[in-house]
Amino acid sequence: MKRTTLGVTTALMSAAALAATGTLGANAAPQPVNPLLAQSEALHAAAERAGTISSALGLSGGERLVPRDVVRDADGTHHIRFDRTLNGLKVIGGDLVVAQKSGQVTGVSRASQAVLAGLDTSAPSVAAAPDATLVVFALDRAPVLAWETVQHSVKEDQTPSELHTFTDAKTGETLLAYDGIHVAEGTGQSTYSGTVDLSTTQSGSAFQLKDPARGDQAVNDLNNGSGTGTLFTDADNRWGNGTHTDKATAGVDAAFGAAKTWDYYKNVHGRSGIKNNGVGALSKVHYGNAYVNAFWSDSCFCMTYGDGAQNRNPLTSIDVAAHEMSHGVTSATAGLVYSGESGGLNEATSDIFGSTTEFHAGNASDAGDYLIGEKINIRGDGKPLRYMDKPSKDGRSLDFWSANAGNVDVHYSSGIANHFFYLLSEGSGQKTINGVAYDSPTYDNQPVTGIGRDKAEKIWYRALTTKFTSSTKYAAARTGTLAAAADLYGASSAEHAAVDRAWAAVNVK
Numbered sequence: 001m002k003r004t005t006l007g008v009t010t011a012l013m014s015a016a017a018l019a020a021t022g023t024l025g026a027n028a029a030p031q032p033v034n035p036l037l038a039q040s041e042a043l044h045a046a047a048e049r050a051g052t053i054s055s056a057l058g059l060s061g062g063e064r065l066v067p068r069d070v071v072r073d074a075d076g077t078h079h080i081r082f083d084r085t086l087n088g089l090k091v092i093g094g095d096l097v098v099a100q101k102s103g104q105v106t107g108v109s110r111a112s113q114a115v116l117a118g119l120d121t122s123a124p125s126v127a128a129a130p131d132a133t134l135v136v137f138a139l140d141r142a143p144v145l146a147w148e149t150v151q152h153s154v155k156e157d158q159t160p161s162e163l164h165t166f167t168d169a170k171t172g173e174t175l176l177a178y179d180g181i182h183v184a185e186g187t188g189q190s191t192y193s194g195t196v197d198l199s200t201t202q203s204g205s206a207f208q209l210k211d212p213a214r215g216d217q218a219v220n221d222l223n224n225g226s227g228t229g230t231l232f233t234d235a236d237n238r239w240g241n242g243t244h245t246d247k248a249t250a251g252v253d254a255a256f257g258a259a260k261t262w263d264y265y266k267n268v269h270g271r272s273g274i275k276n277n278g279v280g281a282l283s284k285v286h287y288g289n290a291y292v293n294a295f296w297s298d299s300c301f302c303m304t305y306g307d308g309a310q311n312r313n314p315l316t317s318i319d320v321a322a323h324e325m326s327h328g329v330t331s332a333t334a335g336l337v338y339s340g341e342s343g344g345l346n347e348a349t350s351d352i353f354g355s356t357t358e359f360h361a362g363n364a365s366d367a368g369d370y371l372i373g374e375k376i377n378i379r380g381d382g383k384p385l386r387y388m389d390k391p392s393k394d395g396r397s398l399d400f401w402s403a404n405a406g407n408v409d410v411h412y413s414s415g416i417a418n419h420f421f422y423l424l425s426e427g428s429g430q431k432t433i434n435g436v437a438y439d440s441p442t443y444d445n446q447p448v449t450g451i452g453r454d455k456a457e458k459i460w461y462r463a464l465t466t467k468f469t470s471s472t473k474y475a476a477a478r479t480g481t482l483a484a485a486a487d488l489y490g491a492s493s494a495e496h497a498a499v500d501r502a503w504a505a506v507n508v509k
């Protein structure tokens with residue numbers, strides 16, 4: 001499995017990894033009841049009782065009850081929610097909730113009082129649309145046979161639509177139409193970005209941390225384990241409390257980071273999702289124990305975040321989210337091989353778009369900057385993981401190209417391109433942006449004048465998606481970005497000249 005991590009130093013990472021494998025399970029307190037297992041057992045038991053309950057309710061022979069949910073009271077009462085079929089056809093309005101205690105039905109709540117016995121379920125006289133399904137329709141009316149059709153489309157604001165229409169199978173009359181996609185507007189208290197709006201999915205009376213406006217990208221809880229985890233759900237669509245004491249808080253950050261990354265690529269580059277196919281990626285939080293890293297995996301098309309030191313500094317800031325998901329974009333485009341100079345360019349692409357996404361998000365609690373990981377205290381000293389104006393400030397990264405660049409860890413050879421991008425955007429020397437002071441040097445001690453981030457990011461994206469390949473190294477990155485600048489602004493443009501100058505300032509000629 002190919003994984004691209006954020007790249008904290010090996011020593012720090014291996015300590016965390018050891019902690020994760022060494023103590024998970026070994027420390028385990030008394031096994032809690034697995035709620036998912038308990039629920040599946042309750043549903044299984046309900047299915048076995050369905051026939052008896054059906055008889056107790058006086059349902060006809062062609063009717064079947066299919067359990068969908070079970071709520072258990074402390075006094076032993078089970079509230080079993082059933083859907084119903086008649087002669088194998090789904091009954092719209094056939095659902096009911098049965099309260100059962102000690103094997104006795106103590107109450108029933110029905111969507112419809114209609115009697116289905118004797119309804120003719122054969123030979124509808126109105127022809128169906130090609131993909132229509134025959135159902136029994138008993139919602140707020142006497143039961144009839146009906147066709148259900150589902151029409152998928154996308155609305156103006158990118159929200160998908162799943163229009164269900166029920167048509168009387170005898171008369172052709174429309175009985176009901178509704179949209180199966182429910183965009184709910186939730187709010188969340190995040191770790192790093194303050195109170196944020198979240199687009200979520202309503203499912204029954206609960207909400208899911210799944211964004212129907214952005215390719216259904218969802219956030220799962222790994223509960224300090226691994227695997228797929230479980231989708232975050234919430235009763236009132238207000239998520240998290242801003243600290244690690246509520247497990248949903250890291251989920252809020254991950255959902256917000258994924259949304260801001262989606263919006264950045266969509267609004268700035270016209271790209272619809274990581275693969276440009278409108279499909280959202282899964283994010284998973286609470287991986288392992290005190291795991292101080294985050295990673296993207298192409299094979300699961302998903303993001304995984306650790307909880308950081310003491311499980312209190314989740315790796316879920318906007319720039320880290322965008323950094324990791326940008327590895328997916330690189331993988332879907334240039335495919336820069338993750339070693340040597342191409343690996344440095346791969347890492348730099350993630351830092352560049354991590355930074356530009358953070359600027360684009362315009363979040364007051366995490367303002368845009370040319371720092372990576374300034375929010376997550378990844379080294380425990382409160383300092384950022386990486387600096388783009390002068391990469392060597394981290395003690396390891398390269399400010400300038402040299403013949404040895406291809407032998408340096410990709411998280412440090414990325415410094416050359418990060419520095420290029422900073423110089424191209426902002427220029428050399430001292431500058432304060434959003435309260436952060438920068439001082440960017442040049443290899444030849446000659447000044448560079450920036451062309452602005454808005455142009456620099458477009459040049460890098462165009463080079464990534466139309467010029468770079470798996471084998472691109474620094475010299476080819478220079479010619480690729482020059483070609484991109486020529487495409488966008490003209491071969492004799494100031495922007496083209498600025499690209500040339502910024503590469504020279506990092507010793508790529």
Ligand SMILES: [Ca+2]
Pocket residue numbers: 234235236237238239240
């Ligand atoms: Ca809540």
Ligand SMILES: [Ca+2]
Pocket residue numbers: 358366367368369374
């Ligand atoms: Ca920031």
Ligand SMILES: [Ca+2]
Pocket residue numbers: 319355358368369370371372373374
């Ligand atoms: Ca940042």
Ligand SMILES: [Zn+2]
Pocket residue numbers: 004005006007323324327347350
């Ligand atoms: Zn990375």
